[in-house]
Amino acid sequence: MSKKSRISWLLVAPLLVLVTVGFLLPIGYTMVKAVENPEVTAALPRTAAVLDTWDGEGMPPEAAFDALVEDIRSSRSGLEFGAMTRRLNFELNGSRSVIMKTRRTVDALDAPYSESLPVEIAEWGDPEFWRLIKTNSNPVTASYLLRALDLQVTPGGSIERVPADRAIFLDLFMRTFWISIWVTVICAFLAYPTAYYISTLSDRAASYAMLLVLVPFWTSILVRTTAWFILLQTEGPVNMALVWSSIIDEPIQLIFTRFAVYVAMVHVLLPFQILPLYSVMKRQGPQYLRAAASLGAPPWRQFLSVYLPLTLPGVAAGAAMVFMLSVGFYVTPALVGGLQDQMVSYYIAFFTNQSINFGMVAALSLLLLVFTGAIILIAHRLIPNVGGAIRA
Amino acid sequence: MTRIATKVFAWIVLAFLVAPLLAIFPLSFSSGTILTLPVPGYSLQWYEEFFLNDRWLDATRNSFIVGTATMVLATLLGTTAAYGLNMSNFRGKQIVLVLLSMPMVVPLIVTAASMFLAFSAVGLANTLWGLVIAHTIIATPYVVITVLASLQTFDPNLMRGALSLGAPPVTAFREVVLPMILPGVAAGAIFAFATSFDELVIAIFITGPGEFTLPRQMFAGLREFLSPTIAAAAVIMILLSFVLLFVSEAVRRRGEKLVARRANQ
Numbered sequence: 001m002s003k004k005s006r007i008s009w010l011l012v013a014p015l016l017v018l019v020t021v022g023f024l025l026p027i028g029y030t031m032v033k034a035v036e037n038p039e040v041t042a043a044l045p046r047t048a049a050v051l052d053t054w055d056g057e058g059m060p061p062e063a064a065f066d067a068l069v070e071d072i073r074s075s076r077s078g079l080e081f082g083a084m085t086r087r088l089n090f091e092l093n094g095s096r097s098v099i100m101k102t103r104r105t106v107d108a109l110d111a112p113y114s115e116s117l118p119v120e121i122a123e124w125g126d127p128e129f130w131r132l133i134k135t136n137s138n139p140v141t142a143s144y145l146l147r148a149l150d151l152q153v154t155p156g157g158s159i160e161r162v163p164a165d166r167a168i169f170l171d172l173f174m175r176t177f178w179i180s181i182w183v184t185v186i187c188a189f190l191a192y193p194t195a196y197y198i199s200t201l202s203d204r205a206a207s208y209a210m211l212l213v214l215v216p217f218w219t220s221i222l223v224r225t226t227a228w229f230i231l232l233q234t235e236g237p238v239n240m241a242l243v244w245s246s247i248i249d250e251p252i253q254l255i256f257t258r259f260a261v262y263v264a265m266v267h268v269l270l271p272f273q274i275l276p277l278y279s280v281m282k283r284q285g286p287q288y289l290r291a292a293a294s295l296g297a298p299p300w301r302q303f304l305s306v307y308l309p310l311t312l313p314g315v316a317a318g319a320a321m322v323f324m325l326s327v328g329f330y331v332t333p334a335l336v337g338g339l340q341d342q343m344v345s346y347y348i349a350f351f352t353n354q355s356i357n358f359g360m361v362a363a364l365s366l367l368l369l370v371f372t373g374a375i376i377l378i379a380h381r382l383i384p385n386v387g388g389a390i391r392a
Numbered sequence: 393m394t395r396i397a398t399k400v401f402a403w404i405v406l407a408f409l410v411a412p413l414l415a416i417f418p419l420s421f422s423s424g425t426i427l428t429l430p431v432p433g434y435s436l437q438w439y440e441e442f443f444l445n446d447r448w449l450d451a452t453r454n455s456f457i458v459g460t461a462t463m464v465l466a467t468l469l470g471t472t473a474a475y476g477l478n479m480s481n482f483r484g485k486q487i488v489l490v491l492l493s494m495p496m497v498v499p500l501i502v503t504a505a506s507m508f509l510a511f512s513a514v515g516l517a518n519t520l521w522g523l524v525i526a527h528t529i530i531a532t533p534y535v536v537i538t539v540l541a542s543l544q545t546f547d548p549n550l551m552r553g554a555l556s557l558g559a560p561p562v563t564a565f566r567e568v569v570l571p572m573i574l575p576g577v578a579a580g581a582i583f584a585f586a587t588s589f590d591e592l593v594i595a596i597f598i599t600g601p602g603e604f605t606l607p608r609q610m611f612a613g614l615r616e617f618l619s620p621t622i623a624a625a626a627v628i629m630i631l632l633s634f635v636l637l638f639v640s641e642a643v644r645r646r647g648e649k650l651v652a653r654r655a656n657q
Contacts, residue, residue: 010478026510220590328499
């Protein structure tokens with residue numbers, strides 16, 4: 001390696017280390033979390049060891065019952081025990097109460113437990129419940145990823161769709177996709193004539209007009225969302241103006257609706273579409289349009305066959321940016337949308353802060369990452385040089 | 393006809409972009425307690441509320457601490473990395489560029505959730521340091537981009553000249569390179585500060601009430617109870633963005649002048 005290359009590496013190294021340790025490792029850790037399955041083995045180590053040798057046919061051996069009773073009697077760490085019950089309940093609704101009931105009765109039980117335990121709690125006489133424990137003693141699980149696609153593993157080992165009342169995630173991904181598509185389309189539709197108009201202005205007028213784009217662009221997303229949050233309240237300025245101008249008779253529900261999500265997201269993301277479009281349009285000289293006109297093309301033809309193809313890269317660059325950002329949007333829909341208007345990001349936050357389930361956090365994050373990655377790859381295939389990568 | 397229609401359409405869109413921000417101003421000076429227009433009268437009560445409330449003050453202080461620390465770290469790391477990237481076509485450069493771009497491409501919510509999971513495992517969650525590290529990671533790529541752009545107009549012969557005259561490399565960098573690329577570095581630094589100051593998603597995931605930043609406090613406030621104090625906080629943040637926008641424009645102009653002067657020489 002030449003001396004220059006060595007110095008280059010030395011200068012890049014500190015940042016590379018920070019990005020690796022603070023960003024790439026956490027992303028990798030999340031991917032591991034999406035398939036990791038330590039809870040049952042941690043709380044019921046002996047049972048897990050015995051069940052490991054069980055073939056899953058019929059009832060498990062007497063040793064499994066002994067191990068289970070021993071594990072539950074000696075379960076000291078409430079944290080591990082709680083994590084295990086939550087883990088099993090995620091797989092099979094109601095398992096939590098079975099385990100809790102077992103913990104309450106286990107001290108009074110007499111051997112042989114394979115007879116006394118099922119008498120007290122019927123589930124322990126059911127091979128399927130034992131298979132549930134065995135399956136989840138496995139250090140790796142696909143449950144979270146499957147669940148994030150509304151699928152689950154049956155105790156028999158096959159994959160099936162979850163019952164309709166719990167199937168929310170496919171809808172969620174579709175909704176995220178469609179909201180993002182619509183926001184992208186609306187932004188492109190609003191930005192194109194606007195950027196065109198600004199590009200026809202004199203330099204001085206254009207810089208003032210661009211200020212109207214740049215000021216919102218520089219204002220934080222939260223502040224802009226807050227503005228809409230206040231304006232769209234039922235007693236808020238927008239409703240007041242509509243009533244005052246007799247368009248409506250009494251205030252209507254605007255906040256916490258899909259409409260509010262579209263308005264606020266388009267407002268936040270519009271500059272990302274106007275800016276690249278403007279810079280492309282600014283570079284277009286009038287000569288091509290003149291050439292088209294001199295060849296007898298009517299204005300609509302000049303636009304469709306000459307101007308539009310020339311400015312399309314600007315549309316593509318902006319649209320890719322808008323779409324990529326809206327797919328991962330959290331703050332705006334969370335504040336101005338209702339429960340029916342939330343996107344994948346909302347559930348990532350929900351499983352982190354409210355229903356603590358890090359496996360689902362990781363699985364949804366991983367799928368969203370794959371989803372975004374696929375979009376970037378497609379965008380790159382269609383239009384090279386799209387997306388915000390560093391080039392040197 | 394089409395021309396007039398385009399003009400009207402464009403002005404409506406531009407009005408749509410700025411009107412919500414302008415509407416916040418009178419609301420924040422309202423003498424009433426409900427956020428509605430027209431306001432019943434004007435008063436500074438909500439600003440008083442902001443500046444006398446410990447929660448808002450602490451949040452503002454945290455924002456400035458994290459923003460400044462992020463700015464310093466991101467500028468140092470980003471400038472050195474950009475200089476290294478510009479210096480030679482070393483092996484693995486393409487991979488390094490892809491890795492350094494990743495924080496800009498990965499959805500912020502995924503970054504935030506991952507950092508939360510990993511940072512809590514090592515005790516960095518709920519600390520200001522954790523937030524500084526997170527913000528530095530998402531802000532540095534922009535510093536790298538702006539500094540790289542200004543390095544591309546820099547003539548490497550100047551550095552060689554300084555070295556051949558016996559200047560130690562660090563001195564040569566400080567005296568010769570830095571003044572030329574300063575506008576790029578400053579623009580990157582301002583952008584890093586603004587990124588951190590405005591960032592909310594990561595702050596939601598990895599801060600507790602003790603480390604709330606201004607956006608985090610606003611978010612909490614919006615969810616609890618919509619008081620006009622939030623409008624006042626929003627105005628304060630808008631004004632700050634204005635200041636940053638003007639500083640960065642001034643820096644950009646200065647940079648253009650510098651390049652123009654060099655082109656004349």
